[in-house]
Amino acid sequence: MFASLQNIFSIPELRRRILFTLGVLVVYRVGCHIPIPGIDAQVLAGFFEGTEGTLLGLVSAFTGGALERMTVFALGIMPYISASIILQLLKVVYEPIEKLSKEGEAGQKKITQYTRYGTIVLSVIQGTGIAIGLQTMRGPAGELVVSYPGTGFVLLTVLTLTAGTAFIMWLGEQITERGIGNGISLIIFAGIVAMIPTALINTLRLLRTGALSPMAMIFIAVLMIVVVWAIVFMERGQRRVPIHYARRVVGMRNYGGQSSHLxxxxxxxxxxxxxxxxxxxxxxxxVASLVDLPWVQRVASVMSPDHLIYNIFYVAFIIFFCYFYTAVTFNPVDVAENVKKQGGYVPGIRPGKETSDFLDTVLSRLTFAGAIYVSAVCVLPTILIGQFNVPFFFGGTSLLIVVAVGLDTASQIEAHLVSRSYEGFMKGVTLKGRQG
Known part of the structure; x- marks a missing residue:
């Protein structure tokens, strides 16, 4: 392990990128502790005590607790992710965006610019909703969260939250350009990892008080290792569709005749x-945490994580969005057309429509297996919380993000090491050629 770290930090460029990434993440974590002016932190903490298992609790986990503390980074990077998803959906239903996506680097820059504008618009909308909602929030004893409510507080809060999100977006782009890994993913990764020490302390406290038995703790630790291994295995899993290229003669040269895979x-x-x-x-x-109505409370009790109906709907939504998002991001018709233009074909399948139908069938089967795997990982936390009283959101979306981002970052580091090794192959070699 230490030898690997020494090899990584022995490369100046890679060392610079890693240190730059760590420095940016430190800046992000410092900003997660700078509160918005006019907020009573103790009253706000009392309000968020009852938000576990709600959308507020989920977003707070993604922001590393910044929403719970209502800091300048309270919105996190979620507006940017929402804007990116909206632009990806528009590629399918809006022809001008679809044309931009096919114009190469110039079109991608334009889409990135639209994504930034969308992020600001969504930040203003969400910031306004949060500012207005904060003025109506009360703590357990009925005290107001906002010390001095009014128009001034709303404008200041919207400006602060929007500027914070824009700054996070800029930090993520800087990591992607000058650091290592995907900047936006690493920011979410840092927010989730920052919550782990608190969760472990709460777990040890339950173990010390007897609320969690030692055998249950050992079982949970072993299960965590197995689940992480399963996520790594499934995230790296792929179906390689063989592609053969026909041999062509252009002038005095032969092209093609090679095999590859998709x-x-x-x-x-x-x-x-x-x-x-x-x-x-x-x-x-x-809604139930904000509205005190009998029928709303009954619906919320049925849709709580420890209820069977909740898990059924949760799995159904995951399977639906797996198919939906895969259909948005991968078009078998375009892929089959590109393979055909390059002179390639799948063995035993005719180029064109038959190839696209074959890819669509294979992708549908893979998506079903992937949807079942994602559903199993995401439903696991509700079982642990219900059966073993685990005080942290083990598994689920958080664990998927942590493992996937870790694998992606490790792959990029490995790519830098491999490129460095290739450069070393030519050291000390003198290339001689015919001089004119």
């Missing part, structure tokens, strides 16, 4: 389906 991941939709499903399924509990 990798189709088992979980092509990533963590988007559980995020969408969690947002929808937790909406009744969120």
């Amino acid at each position: 990798p189709l991941k088992v979980n092509m939709s990533g963590v988007i389906p559980p995020i969408f499903a969690s947002s929808i399924i937790m909406f009744p509990a969120t």
